[in-house]
Amino acid sequence: MVCMFACFRPCGKFTKGSTAGRTTISGLLPCIKAMPGRWLLGMAMLKWAIGLKECVFMDDYGKDRWWPFAQGGGVTIGIVTLVWGTAVFLWFFRSNLATGIFLVLTTALWLLILYFFRDPNRQVKNEPGLVVSPADGEVVEIVKEQEAHYLQADVIRISLFLSIADVHVQRVPLGGKVVQVEHKPGKFLQAFRPEASDVNEHIAMVLETEYGRILVKQIAGILARRCVNYARPGDILVTGQRFGLIRFSSRVDLFLPPNAQLLVSVGDKVYGGLTPIARFPAQEKPPKTNL
Numbered sequence: 001m002v003c004m005f006a007c008f009r010p011c012g013k014f015t016k017g018s019t020a021g022r023t024t025i026s027g028l029l030p031c032i033k034a035m036p037g038r039w040l041l042g043m044a045m046l047k048w049a050i051g052l053k054e055c056v057f058m059d060d061y062g063k064d065r066w067w068p069f070a071q072g073g074g075v076t077i078g079i080v081t082l083v084w085g086t087a088v089f090l091w092f093f094r095s096n097l098a099t100g101i102f103l104v105l106t107t108a109l110w111l112l113i114l115y116f117f118r119d120p121n122r123q124v125k126n127e128p129g130l131v132v133s134p135a136d137g138e139v140v141e142i143v144k145e146q147e148a149h150y151l152q153a154d155v156i157r158i159s160l161f162l163s164i165a166d167v168h169v170q171r172v173p174l175g176g177k178v179v180q181v182e183h184k185p186g187k188f189l190q191a192f193r194p195e196a197s198d199v200n201e202h203i204a205m206v207l208e209t210e211y212g213r214i215l216v217k218q219i220a221g222i223l224a225r226r227c228v229n230y231a232r233p234g235d236i237l238v239t240g241q242r243f244g245l246i247r248f249s250s251r252v253d254l255f256l257p258p259n260a261q262l263l264v265s266v267g268d269k270v271y272g273g274l275t276p277i278a279r280f281p282a283q284e285k286p287p288k289t290n291l
Helices: 003-005 028-034 035-056 074-093 095-117
Strands: 130-132 136-149 153-162 169-171 175-182 202-207 210-218 226-229 244-245 250-258 278-279
Touching: 028 074, 074 095, 153 226, 153 278, 202 226, 202 244, 210 244
Parallel strands: none
Antiparallel strands: 130 278, 136 153, 153 250, 169 244, 175 202, 202 210, 210 250, 226 244
């Protein structure tokens, strides 16, 4: 806030506004000309401070918090809030059509960003052998196939498409030990296309569970250019725990052993940590392996 007010110090004293003949974009120019250096410095300091906080407290990622927004979205929220605060300041500093339009647009953007990064606490369904949805979205594909890169086994792939209106925080579908986390660069095709699972940029996480190894892929899309996964090999995760975030609409693929009994169908709406999507019979646990 100090940086924001410092940006506008050279602009002169407060005025109530101007007549209709002067309600043009020129009403913003005096302040815009005065603020670039301080504006960029303020945003850089904000991004550094929020990024440092998220790194320091990353070991606590996944726990319920009073803060209702996704960890990992703090930088975006902070920058957009700063822009919105600037618009409010401009409106009170120089009220005219230009600053009014700017305020309306930034308010809409600010509310959209807050809605997008929401991260509600949930009562997770944690039952033996129960697999819950790793994300909010719609089931767009269920296929049996060979997963050759990470699991090298026959699997059932369940693909979930996340719209812009869905919660974009991912949760662990079944508790276990993280064996591998790999970021793979790739293309940015539309996330709902079948080939996106293989060719798009993604982060793959392999979990060793009591019922065999499972794979979760966070897949980037044409809008979602960044996936975030905070898990590390060796971490012990529990069912429903938060582990990552996809920025803007994209896709999550879940790969399960073929003995999983599916509880969803294509077209079903699912919610991360809440919707049961598969179950493993208790008697079919494989022998435990030493990792």
